[in-house]
Amino acid sequence: MSKKHSSDGAGHAEHPKWMQHHFDTPSQQFASSKMGMWLFLATEVLLFAGLFCAYTVYRANHMDMFVFGHQFLDVKWGAINTCVLLFSSLTAAWSVRAAQLGQKGLMIALLFITLLCGGAFMAIKYVEYSHKIHDGLLWGTKYKPAGHAAEVIHGEEAHAAGELGGAHGRVDEGHTEAEQVAGIEAAHGEGAAEAPAAGGDALATDGAQAAGAQAAAPAAQGEGVELPADVLAIDVAERSTTLPAAIGPRGLVPVAEEGHDDGHGAGHHWEGPIPDNVHIFFGIYFGMTGLHGIHVLIGMIILGWLIYRALKNDFSPEYFTPVDLGVLYWHLVDLIWIFLFPLLYLIG
Amino acid sequence: MNVTDTSITPTDLGGYASEEAESENFLSYPKGIMSWLVTLDHKRIGILYLICILTAFFIGGMFALLIRTELLTPGATIVDADTYNQLFTLHGAIMIFLFIIPGIPAALGNFALPLMLGAKDVAFPRLNLMSWYLWLIGAAFTVFSLVNGGADTGWTFYTPYSTQTDGAIISITMGVFILGFSSIFTGLNFLVTIHRLRPPGMTWFKMPLFLWGIYGTAIMQVLATPVIGITMLLLIVERTLGFGIFDPALGGDPVLFQHFFWFYSHPAVYIMILPALAIMSEIFSVFSRKHIFGYKFIAFSSIVLAILSFLVWGHHMFPSGQSELANFVFSALTFSVSIPTAIKMFNWLATMYKGEIVLKTPMLYALSFMFLFGIGGLTGLFLGSLAVDIHLHDTYFVVAHFHYVMFGGTVIAFLAGLHYWWPKVFGRMYNEKLGAIGAAIIFVGFNMTFLAQFVMGSQGMPRRYYNYIDEYTIYHHISTGGSFIMAIGFFLIAGYLLHSLLKGKRAPANPWGGNTLEWHIPSPPPYYNFKEAPTVGDPYDFSELEWDDRIEGYVFRKAEGSA
Ligand code: HEM
Ligand SMILES: [Cu+2]
Numbered sequence: 023m024s025k026k027h028s029s030d031g032a033g034h035a036e037h038p039k040w041m042q043h044h045f046d047t048p049s050q051q052f053a054s055s056k057m058g059m060w061l062f063l064a065t066e067v068l069l070f071a072g073l074f075c076a077y078t079v080y081r082a083n084h085m086d087m088f089v090f091g092h093q094f095l096d097v098k099w100g101a102i103n104t105c106v107l108l109f110s111s112l113t114a115a116w117s118v119r120a121a122q123l124g125q126k127g128l129m130i131a132l133l134f135i136t137l138l139c140g141g142a143f144m145a146i147k148y149v150e151y152s153h154k155i156h157d158g159l160l161w162g163t164k165y166k167p168a169g170h171a172a173e174v175i176h177g178e179e180a181h182a183a184g185e186l187g188g189a190h191g192r193v194d195e196g197h198t199e200a201e202q203v204a205g206i207e208a209a210h211g212e213g214a215a216e217a218p219a220a221g222g223d224a225l226a227t228d229g230a231q232a233a234g235a236q237a238a239a240p241a242a243q244g245e246g247v248e249l250p251a252d253v254l255a256i257d258v259a260e261r262s263t264t265l266p267a268a269i270g271p272r273g274l275v276p277v278a279e280e281g282h283d284d285g286h287g288a289g290h291h292w293e294g295p296i297p298d299n300v301h302i303f304f305g306i307y308f309g310m311t312g313l314h315g316i317h318v319l320i321g322m323i324i325l326g327w328l329i330y331r332a333l334k335n336d337f338s339p340e341y342f343t344p345v346d347l348g349v350l351y352w353h354l355v356d357l358i359w360i361f362l363f364p365l366l367y368l369i370g
Numbered sequence: 371m372n373v374t375d376t377s378i379t380p381t382d383l384g385g386y387a388s389e390e391a392e393s394e395n396f397l398s399y400p401k402g403i404m405s406w407l408v409t410l411d412h413k414r415i416g417i418l419y420l421i422c423i424l425t426a427f428f429i430g431g432m433f434a435l436l437i438r439t440e441l442l443t444p445g446a447t448i449v450d451a452d453t454y455n456q457l458f459t460l461h462g463a464i465m466i467f468l469f470i471i472p473g474i475p476a477a478l479g480n481f482a483l484p485l486m487l488g489a490k491d492v493a494f495p496r497l498n499l500m501s502w503y504l505w506l507i508g509a510a511f512t513v514f515s516l517v518n519g520g521a522d523t524g525w526t527f528y529t530p531y532s533t534q535t536d537g538a539i540i541s542i543t544m545g546v547f548i549l550g551f552s553s554i555f556t557g558l559n560f561l562v563t564i565h566r567l568r569p570p571g572m573t574w575f576k577m578p579l580f581l582w583g584i585y586g587t588a589i590m591q592v593l594a595t596p597v598i599g600i601t602m603l604l605l606i607v608e609r610t611l612g613f614g615i616f617d618p619a620l621g622g623d624p625v626l627f628q629h630f631f632w633f634y635s636h637p638a639v640y641i642m643i644l645p646a647l648a649i650m651s652e653i654f655s656v657f658s659r660k661h662i663f664g665y666k667f668i669a670f671s672s673i674v675l676a677i678l679s680f681l682v683w684g685h686h687m688f689p690s691g692q693s694e695l696a697n698f699v700f701s702a703l704t705f706s707v708s709i710p711t712a713i714k715m716f717n718w719l720a721t722m723y724k725g726e727i728v729l730k731t732p733m734l735y736a737l738s739f740m741f742l743f744g745i746g747g748l749t750g751l752f753l754g755s756l757a758v759d760i761h762l763h764d765t766y767f768v769v770a771h772f773h774y775v776m777f778g779g780t781v782i783a784f785l786a787g788l789h790y791w792w793p794k795v796f797g798r799m800y801n802e803k804l805g806a807i808g809a810a811i812i813f814v815g816f817n818m819t820f821l822a823q824f825v826m827g828s829q830g831m832p833r834r835y836y837n838y839i840d841e842y843t844i845y846h847h848i849s850t851g852g853s854f855i856m857a858i859g860f861f862l863i864a865g866y867l868l869h870s871l872l873k874g875k876r877a878p879a880n881p882w883g884g885n886t887l888e889w890h891i892p893s894p895p896p897y898y899n900f901k902e903a904p905t906v907g908d909p910y911d912f913s914e915l916e917w918d919d920r921i922e923g924y925v926f927r928k929a930e931g932s933a
Contacts (some may be wrong), residue, residue, distance in 0.1 A: 058558060072604070302614060
């Protein structure tokens with residue numbers, strides 16, 4: 023960067039090298055940087071706000087989709103990750119304190135621990151994601167659940183896609199919640215018009231399964247009327263770790279408990295109609311956690327850069343703005359996860 | 371330097387104390403193309419932006435001429451229907467995301483804001499440079515879509531069409547995403563600058579109204595733009611990964627996309643107009659030689675507009691199937707927007723009342739702004755009425771409405787501001803007579819182009835159509851004719867402005883008699899802006915200013931501490 027002309031015409035006789043020419047005092051510089059960071063964090067929150075908004079809309083209109091979908095998330099890993107991030111926030115905040123007191127070694131160590139926590143978080147996310155990918159529990163067009171229970175899901179979907187519009191009436195019978203009947207707003211109105219082209223796709227691939235599923239479904243469907251109430255009544259932790267047979271397809275019992283390959287036996291399945299379009303839940307899950315994961319990575323890069331600069335002796339009790347701001351960013355990343363965890367893993 | 375009158379010392383010209391000092395002006399110091407490309411000086415970054423957005427305006431304008439030419443006759447005239455779709459998409463996207471949103475804040479604002487504030491620079495000069503580079507990258511993505519198959523969705527990218535068409539939607543939406551961050555960083559920079567870099571004595575209510583307008587704009591840039599960011603990202607994953615959130619065939623909701631889009635894009639239209647209103651507040655006062663009327667009302671109305679702009683997005687979606695209650699509430703809120711807008715209009719009228727109106731080019735544009743923006747805003751109220759909008763939605767009436775506000779409002783104000791600050795930026799005067807002629811041509815051409823569109827729109831001519839029935843031919847003829855007249859006007863303006871750079875008369879420090887701080891320093895300003903912290907007075911008190919015939923500019927009666 024051209025520092026040539028950034029020297030001040032009036033000239034501050036001597037100032038620390040971190041002091042920029044267009045500020046009058048260090049405290050003005052610090053206050054400006056800090057305000058800039060807070061504003062930037064506001065924009066980050068708003069970036070996520072779009073996804074939170076999508077979450078709210080779909081959850082309000084299709085609660086059952088969320089209740090059904092969330093069982094496949096692993097509360098245990100989610101909770102561990104929450105603890106990891108909370109702990110990392112502690113070390114991060116502490117590193118700022120160390121910077122203020124000029125304890126360089128401690129600051130670097132704490133930043134490093136924070137960085138490690140970030141790494142651990144990503145590693146756990148990697149485990150979770152690979153299970154989802156293995157089970158085909160992905161978004162939109164990539165949603166192809168594997169195993170017996172998955173066939174049930176598929177069957178229902180293919181059927182629904184085939185009839186669309188009309189199909190809603192049938193599926194809705196199984197639900198006690200009023201919004202299921204009423205809440206099919208524009209999405210479905212338009213859906214009926216748009217579907218034949220794209221919906222035909224789902225029908226073609228899943229048609230074969232649909233036939234099988236239909237055979238398995240009737241019993242479940244008959245008694246399925248009470249489903250949402252059942253689901254709501256179940257204790258969160260219990261449901262998520264050891265799925266009662268009546269609630270979840272056994273093949274999708276959390277992988278951490280049983281391993282993900284061996285659970286796809288015959289027998290249990292979700293009682294009552296499987297909600298339409300569960301892939302939307304997974305789309306939102308991957309959208310939110312994916313964007314958050316990218317932010318964790320960015321945060322880790324920032325932490326690495328702070329460690330590098332700290333090693334270069336750039337910081338002192340007089341000047342530690344980057345540490346302060348970098349840690350603020352890290353706190354935001356944590357904070358978003360604190361919202362994501364209950365919203366996605368602990369639906370009840 | 372064609373100084374003919376030898377009795378004038380260089381001191382008076384531009385206001386520099388000596389030739390030597392003059393070499394410190396920001397245009398000539400430091401030298402070399404690289405010193406521009408890595409500059410951290412807000413004034414230079416403003417010029418870099420100016421060059422870029424004017425290029426974008428030129429390209430967008432060429433597309434507009436092609437569109438208008440195509441519409442000269444029903445059916446095929448010069449291009450086929452697919453090309454036509456791409457033309458209006460790229461015209462809209464370039465004009466909105468590349469030209470008009472960054473236009474006033476990033477180009478003129480970057481130059482003028484720190485000067486008017488009395489600061490040495492913006493709070494984050496490097497971030498400022500980075501947002502310019504982001505603009506370039508975003509522009510590259512946007513224009514790349516042109517060679518990469520073209521986008522044909524319109525600038526609104528509505529799903530599900532945008533997820534299904536073969537067009538180059540990903541590159542153009544990626545461009546919009548990146549341009550969004552460019553805009554966010556500009557806004558963030560300005561907010562912090564205004565909060566933290568005010569010199570002693572520059573209290574909030576001593577700030578020129580331009581700064582209040584930019585402040586309101588910056589709030590919206592920071593708070594609304596991230597939402598278009600995530601919307602574009604979702605659209606991209608929808609196309610690349612088949613996300614399904616907006617795809618009705620997968621149970622997604624395309625109306626949700628519209629909500630997301632307009633949650634940004636309505637505030638965005640205020641990102642476009644607020645800086646325009648801000649320029650007007652300066653010009654009406656300076657060229658009426660009279661203190662601005664209702665300073666605090668104008669200042670607060672900017673903030674109120676910024677807030678209200680977040681609450682009315684649903685008026686773009688009346689026929690979309692959103693609930694009747696939503697329609698009702700959005701309609702009512704839309705009407706309330708006209709209150710702060712009208713406050714400004716009436717305060718400017720009151721400012722002019724009994725003023726000594728000086729009809730220089732910036733003021734001509736300002737008057738034309740009042741007329742055109744008045745029509746644009748009032749027709750917005752037609753569209754905000756539920757029943758009327760059902761008839762007018764997606765017709766040329768809407769096209770005419772938003773051109774009256776965006777072109778008649780923002781572009782005209784941009785031209786006003788460009789002519790107002792041109793002498794300060796480049797230290798040269800343009801030809802005043804040609805300036806007036808240019809303003810007149812634009813005014814006539816503009817009204818021809820878009821009044822005709824009001825008429826055919828109200829008669830049912832739909833927007834974005836390639837073909838039309840014969841009954842509309844006459845209006846399309848008028849409209850296309852008007853657009854050619856405007857093109858002539860713009861070439862004239864470009865001609866005399868460029869000419870002024872080479873041959874123009876040296877500009878005095880204060881050609882219009884403004885009292886905001888940028889007029890207290892030489893033209894063009896020295897690279898360091900202010901030698902010592904400037905003394906801040908009432909920015910609209912012109913009593914100390916006197917016309918000096920020798921330098922053809924104003925001087926301050928009390929000797930000022932200018933550099
Ligand atoms: C008093 C102020 C305003 C009111 C009441 C108003 C109202 C409206 C309404 C109701 C619509 C939707 C019409 C429809 O699609 O059926 C609309 C469209 C539009 N307005 Fe305004 N408006 C106002 C000012 C502005 C300003 C200042 C700008 C920009 C500088 C602007 C730009 C636009 C644009 C770009 C569209 C069309 C977007 C599209 O569909 O492509 N408006 N306006
Ligand atoms: Cu609007």
